[in-house]
Amino acid sequence: MSRPDHSISGTPDSFGLQVGEATLGPQLINIFHQAPVAMCVLTGRDLVVTFANSGILEIWGKTSEMVLNKPLFIGLPEAAIQGFKSILEKVFTTGETFIANEMPIDVTTDGVTHHRFVKFIYQAIRDEKENVMGIMVIAEDITQSVTARKYKEANEIRNKLAIEAANMASFEWIFNDSQFIYSERLPQIFGLDPNTKFRQEHFIELIHPEDRDIRDKAIRKAMKTDTLFYEARIIWPDNSIHWIRLSGKVERHNEEAIKMYGMVLDITEQREHAALLKELVQRRTKSLERKNRELQASELRFQRMTEEVEDYAILLLDLDGTILNWNKGAEKIKGYREDEIVGKNITEFYLPRDRRNKLPEKLIRDASVKGRATHEGERIRKDGTVFWGSITITAIHDEDGEVIGFSKVTRDLTERKLAEDQLRQYTAELEFRNQELEQFAYIASHDLQEPLRKIRMFTGMLADNLDNRELVSKYYEKIESSAARMSDLIQSVLNYSRLDKTENKFETIDLNQIVSHVLSDFELLIEEKQAVILCDVLPVLRAIPLQMTQLFSNLIGNALKFCEKEPRITIGCSKADAEMLGSVSQLDVKKEYYRICIKDNGIGFEQKYAEQIFTIFQRLNSKSTYEGTGIGLALCKKIAENHRGNITASSEPGKGAEFCIFLPV
């Protein structure tokens, strides 16, 4: 008999098998080799592998050379540490059969470890004396089915856990016998006692009437697509409403639907949460919308508040001073329209020299540091004109105290400034005039004393000489004369004080006419003294008529009066040159002036008195020689000044005098 290429050892005899018919020996070996189970025979306490079929070799992952005729644990060392040794030893010792339905075994082949599951029997083999002489091993590799099972078990456990965790209930509805299987969670989901016998009909009964057709639709769809899914409301016994989600599958066997199974989940909370969430979101949204509206309204109000203000420019600036908004006041004060200026920097409003000196930057810096910066000064409008502005820049902070921008308020104070300047000027003028008035009030009263004194003296003398007609006449004259002097004096003083009144109006007048009138007033005197007067063509200009008359009257009168011989008077007119203007006080060298000179051939005076003579009440000559109140020249000076001009005098004793009037063109 040809032996297959298996491992055998020894002859059938050395086997020691208690086999009935010896002829079965080799055939038996053959059968064992071909058995559909794994088999091996371990002989002796050393458990020498005397027989191993391909099945067992496969399980062990070894070749027969590796294991045959060797003790088991030499050829299969890895088995020693996995509990097999003790089991086998026990079998050998006790002769008791060991059966394992499922035992893990790790075998190493070519360095790779395989995890296997085996089912085996260890049966003791006895000799004729009933002593254990070896162990027969019959095994089956059940790795695959065990793995599959374990996998399935794991899945089931996972599912069960998932279901439990998800509060899901499971159900199974077998169509043909209307069997309905379910987990005890299912009645609970429907608010029923867990022990309730839940029938498939419950599904239909307990669903909210309004949602029944949702279920119907889903079931119909499931029959077509094999997938079941719907969410519907159910009514609990206490009439509370809950939501369930049902998902499942239809199982078919040969195209025929045999069962439906699936899971039910109570999603009430979810729904409520969802509803709540939705409500919260709605509320939040509404709240946000409202806040937004309020903000818009507030912004609008602020805008309106600032926009309409006309007297102040109210601007918002960013950190660099860029203009972010504009208002009516800003347009009015600075002249720019909103679309022209928003986005530009405040440096636009500053004078070039202020820009060079970085004034706007400094103000912004100050506002950043101190919270506020104020300034009064010149600013430019769009059209280039300058105005006097009062500026306040205030820093704006966020909740953390960081500066995020500035507000800038500008007031046009040009008018106020002008008014202030005018007031200052007016006050100064007033003070000056007061002083002047005080001075000459004193002098006037002083000078009035004199004629009054004389009147008293003369009346006294008159009283003593009433019989002397000559003396009476003489004294009477004196008294009269003094009284007249007083009158004159008072009149001139009044005249002088009236000179500064604002009622004096400027008119366009022809000086030639004025002089002509004055000369006709002096007709008699001119005739008497045989005076000759030559006059240039005089200009037409703006002046106060009465004062011009007084001026020329005084000067021509003086020229006629202070003259011993026949007066020769010339009145000349020319334009004053810059050099001349420079030498006369109170004149503006940049302006144009007429120079009208009245030259006479009278007694003259010492040049050193040239300024003094214009002082009120200063007389260079004794009263008796030349009549005069002493106010005349002071009057002339005042008149010239009233017209923004001046008057000068030059003379030499005995060589006449020249009085020059400077009047602006």
Added chain:
Amino acid sequence: MDYTRQCLFIDDDADDQDFFCEAVKFIDPAMECFFADDGIQAINKLEDNENFIPDFIFINMNMPRMSGPECLARIAKMEHLAKSRIYMYSSSSNDQLLNEVRTLGAQDLLVKPSSISEMRALLERILS
């Protein structure tokens, strides 16, 4: 007294000269009055004739050409007039002016009287 007293009255105002003259005549009809219309005239008069030694010299404060005080100063320096009593007079007086004129050499600063009787009383006091 067996010599005629003289007084010099320096004033640019003719009326004041008259008032003075009248009053003097009343007090001392024998006194000789001399007049000068201003300081320059007066000094000329005094310098021209050293024998002209007025007992009293009255000088008006406010005068053109040469002021009263200037005139006073000049006259006070004239040695031959050492014995002359010089008086300044003015429409008003005050302590400062008084001191000034005294320093310059005047006896007193007189205020111009406003009536004849006042005038006479004043001159009475001085000329006696």
